[in-house]
Amino acid sequence: MLKAREAVHSVPQIPQLTSGRSGICLDLNENTSGCSPRVLAKLHSLTAADISLYPERAAAEAVLAEHFGVHPEQLLLTNGMDEAIVLLFSAFLGAGDEALYPVPTFPMYPICARAAGASIIQVPSDRDFRYPAAALRAAITGRTRVIAIATPNNPTGALAPRKELVALLEAAPDAAVFVDEAYFEFCGETMLSELPRFPNLFVGRTFSKAYGLAALRIGCLIGRAEHMDAVRRLAPPFNMNGIALACLKEALADQDFVSSYVISVKRERARLEAAFSKYGIRTWPSHGNFVLADLGKWHAEFTAELAKDGIYVRDRGAEPACAGCVRITIGTAAEMDRFYAALPGALQRTGWHVTV
């Protein structure tokens, strides 16, 4: 009888993330204000030939490498950063190896580690969601081949301090240390400058968040040329679609769009934290375009009640070390006003004691 590989059966199933969303989407950390008008203009200018020919990745890779100040051999464009994670994990992990990462974090790490046949070693953060530096280093073994750190972390918004990341890179010379900088634009902290010093460092970036291009699927992986050569061998030759490649340069050129979105996120994030605190709901300091809130035993009902009002947030309350937590993406001021209008009613219906 036909059966998938043993490892495939241990892969956690990805829940349906988007299903007929037609309202205010505060659930997937997208830029809900849209994308740069320069990208839209480029899309409108595309011709039939732009669609009918296979896409060429190299020119866009050179542009992006220059933007990051690295050599093109060090950078691979990927179909969203998701694909970068798939490729990196499959290049460095095999049966019997270990993938190490703190939890809670981005759910693609266990999926890709399990798919490669590796074991997963999850180090829980404390309830302040601080980066568990010492516990992570203590969990490194002779079998650790990939270590993944999202900073700012999704879903907590916490930053991993640079000196701790350096200590991790020093402590695990035989592991690929993947620093996932999906939310870099909101904090400005990057490990890219450490690439010359650490051959085991890889950095991931995406255009799905601050640039507002989630549907185009543009991400990248940056590392030492010799290791990126190994990763590139696994990438399908036409992994990037031509429409995304055509838009990349325009997106990069419009840094004003990115900065004005980041400013609005910071303003609205403070407003959201204040709104939750008014109801006695704990949130954690976030360096991303989202906030994690502690809804306790009401996390699932709260999420469902808001959905009835056409407002989608992400229930992360059943994940390891994340009990009771719901993640809310920062929307536009108008979207957040709708959220504040719905909040007391949703809390009341779930049984939260609304005092204000």
Ligand SMILES: Cc1ncc(COP(=O)(O)O)c(C=O)c1O
């Ligand atoms: C921490 C983190 N890494 C990677 C990704 C993947 O992004 P992309 O849309 O580029 O695949 C996300 C998306 O939510 C994320 O939160």
